[in-house]
Amino acid sequence: MPDTTTNLPLRQRPIDIFFAVMFTIFIVTSCIADLLPTIGIDFSQPNGTFLVDSNYWYAHDADPLFMHPPVWMRIVTGLSAFVYLAFYLVLVPALLRGWNWIQLPAVIYATAISVITGVIVFGVEFFGEPEFQTQNPVKFLAFNLPYVLIPLLLLVRMRKPQPFTRRF
Template sequence: MTATTAPVNLPLRRRPIDIVFAVFFTLFIVTSCIADMLPTLGIDFTQPNGSFLVDSNYWYAHDADPLFMNPPVWMRIVTGLSAFVYMLFYVVLVPALLRGWNWIQLPAVIYATMIASITGIIVFGVEFFGEPEFQTQNPAKFLAFNLPYVLVPLLLLIRMRKPLPFTRAF
């Protein structure tokens, strides 16, 4: 009888891309709390009021994302996913990336697919091709704020494409 040994993950210092992902997803935790919680809970930020959360959401929505300013119900569902589902995933993903927990592969693939479908196709589609009142008047600013939220998950999807992703570098 031969003993099989589990593959050994690379140490974190040999997986610098995982550190980069951990930094991005830590920032996504913060933005899920700051940006996505307010429209999900129906907090009005159509005018600045001196509150950091309201003012930062107003500034973003006014300057880059009119859909976000007065979100329809479906958009509140999207922000709700980010505020209450994706954020919890990020809280688990960050240590998984740093510690090399290979079991995170399937949840990461599911997450990245959802982001690409919901944010990448639906939200971007409405912002650029939807109803005129929801179309961004500043596409460069909209993309600067929002493209990382689609590209980083897609890069994570590429990172997680092979079994036992932490046994090899990107």
């Protein structure tokens, strides 16, 4: 028997508009921030280019682990620069158009990023090797907490079957 459930129109799903905006921002940050350490571009000193200078400013002020990433961190940024980026490019239209099939990939993504970023990266920044611990935890959290909280909120949003047929 075919499913005859009708999705709510986008104007009745403001939370999905919020998520679409946030994940569009994540697209930009994946391209700007995570691509550079993944492909090995040195941003330990500003050089007058936007990408290098913005990554230097962030790493210098908030995230020393990001400034000189070990191999495992380059794998984490590579996931963001390539795998998560591809997911965001699908997720944004799925949210706006109400494609219910995005539910399972969204749950997998939210779980993965929460563990990788939330546990591993935050753990090293706060409890790991002293040279990688952030000296400015408020700034680090201000920059990075949304990258864990927004996916967790998406996980809550996608908790029920046919997520676009009901309000959040």
